[in-house]
Amino acid sequence: MASISMTVNGKTVGGEVEDRTLLVEFIRENLRLTGTHVGCDTSQCGACVVHVDGKAVKSCTTLAAQANGCEITTIEGLASDDLHPMQQAFKDNHGLQCGFCTPGMIMAATDMVNRLGKNLDEKTIRAELEGNICRCTGYHNIVKSIQDGASKM
Amino acid sequence: MYNTNYHRASSVKDAVATMGKSDDGKFVSGGQTLIPTMKQRLAAPSDLIDLRHVDSMKGIAVKGNQVTIGAGTTHAEVNASKELRKACPSICDLAGHIGDPHVRNMGTIGGSIANNDPAADYPAAMMALGAQIVTDKRTIDADDFFTGMFDTALEEDEIITSVTFTAPAKGAYSKFPNPASRYAMAGVFVSQGDSGVRVAVTGAGSDGVFRHGEMEAALASNWDSSAIAECNIDADDLLSDLHGDNSYRANLVKVMAKRAVEAAG
Numbered sequence: 001m002a003s004i005s006m007t008v009n010g011k012t013v014g015g016e017v018e019d020r021t022l023l024v025e026f027i028r029e030n031l032r033l034t035g036t037h038v039g040c041d042t043s044q045c046g047a048c049v050v051h052v053d054g055k056a057v058k059s060c061t062t063l064a065a066q067a068n069g070c071e072i073t074t075i076e077g078l079a080s081d082d083l084h085p086m087q088q089a090f091k092d093n094h095g096l097q098c099g100f101c102t103p104g105m106i107m108a109a110t111d112m113v114n115r116l117g118k119n120l121d122e123k124t125i126r127a128e129l130e131g132n133i134c135r136c137t138g139y140h141n142i143v144k145s146i147q148d149g150a151s152k153m
Numbered sequence: 154m155y156n157t158n159y160h161r162a163s164s165v166k167d168a169v170a171t172m173g174k175s176d177d178g179k180f181v182s183g184g185q186t187l188i189p190t191m192k193q194r195l196a197a198p199s200d201l202i203d204l205r206h207v208d209s210m211k212g213i214a215v216k217g218n219q220v221t222i223g224a225g226t227t228h229a230e231v232n233a234s235k236e237l238r239k240a241c242p243s244i245c246d247l248a249g250h251i252g253d254p255h256v257r258n259m260g261t262i263g264g265s266i267a268n269n270d271p272a273a274d275y276p277a278a279m280m281a282l283g284a285q286i287v288t289d290k291r292t293i294d295a296d297d298f299f300t301g302m303f304d305t306a307l308e309e310d311e312i313i314t315s316v317t318f319t320a321p322a323k324g325a326y327s328k329f330p331n332p333a334s335r336y337a338m339a340g341v342f343v344s345q346g347d348s349g350v351r352v353a354v355t356g357a358g359s360d361g362v363f364r365h366g367e368m369e370a371a372l373a374s375n376w377d378s379s380a381i382a383e384c385n386i387d388a389d390d391l392l393s394d395l396h397g398d399n400s401y402r403a404n405l406v407k408v409m410a411k412r413a414v415e416a417a418g
Contacts, residue, residue, distance in 0.1 A: 130253040
């Protein structure tokens with residue numbers, strides 16, 4: 001068993017977990033933060049994307065023990081009183097249908113802005129979404145949402 | 154995933170000592186291949202020894218055209234390094250097309266090279282750049298390092314600490330990614346520098362990454378994509394699978410080589 005402690009959405013959390021526990025399992029099952037989703041469980045779909053020390057990673061492909069001592073932000077940690085500008089943009093632009101991929105899309109989108117700035121063209125956004133799969137929208141409104149959200153961040 | 158025992162190494166020495174005490178341990182860095190493999194129960198190491206927090210294995214140093222990249226440097230860091238881009242833009246571009254942005258934030262150059270996946274990108278770069286793979290025990294030429302599919306010259310308890318190479322005057326990498334997995338179905342890295350012309354192919358070889366002597370000779374006498382038009386890519390040595398047979402891959406190798414030469418300028 002591993003004794004782990006990390007900061008999740010600004011709060012110090014900890015627990016005893018099996019060494020093989022995935023970060024996404026720890027987040028969903030121990031912390032009950034179920035906004036982070038498991039889609040494919042094979043590192044393809046990006047529904048599980050969270051920020052670890054400010055960088056987007058796939059939490060289904062990271063052990064909780066690897067994130068020991070790190071600062072994690074999940075989708076639940078983005079909004080303050082109001083929705084985060086990127087969340088609002090997905091709402092305004094109908095950037096989702098079933099919504100399953102949305103938490104990962106939004107975490108990937110905010111990471112994109114952190115790395116590349118607020119002025120994102122369509123080509124860049126589409127290329128940067130390589131690690132996030134949506135099976136409903138055809139991506140069109142997701143791209144629009146990210147462009148809109150980025151400009152307001 | 155079968156259970157395992159996680160250890161976080163504080164130094165290379167500490168990692169080797171922990172490995173010595175384990176039954177069937179494995180070093181893990183970004184884990185972007187190893188963890189999915191463990192989830193599928195295709196690997197079940199008794200111990201995982203995490204190298205990601207070993208500071209001496211991180212960072213990029215460029216002195217003139219001499220480049221050193223710490224083995225624990227992520228693909229995202231290689232891609233974003235302005236200093237490295239000035240000396241050797243081809244390796245930055247290669248790193249920016251591995252996996253996806255989230256994978257690139259975790260995956261490391263040392264892990265990719267140590268794993269030697271036959272469709273990984275970095276092995277082609279190491280061969281084509283004539284890189285030296287530096288471990289905690291010795292320095293190995295890339296030509297001697299990659300010994301076959303998922304196989305390297307590394308001993309069980311040996312750790313890659315960095316890679317070094319001389320940035321070539323010209324170089325570029327071109328790959329045809331599988332549309333689903335994004336792994337290279339054929340990827341060709343070409344370079345032209347003080348040590349001559351080197352052409353390394355990944356994704357296509359049935360025994361992993363390889364250099365192509367005939368294309369190297371053709372490009373050495375005429376650095377132009379037309380020079381390789383008549384080169385023979387032997388399909389017998391190439392992979393055949395549901396994504397493409399060996400004759401298809403042989404054609405891809407030539408097309409990728411031409412594109413790489415054109416991109417290198």
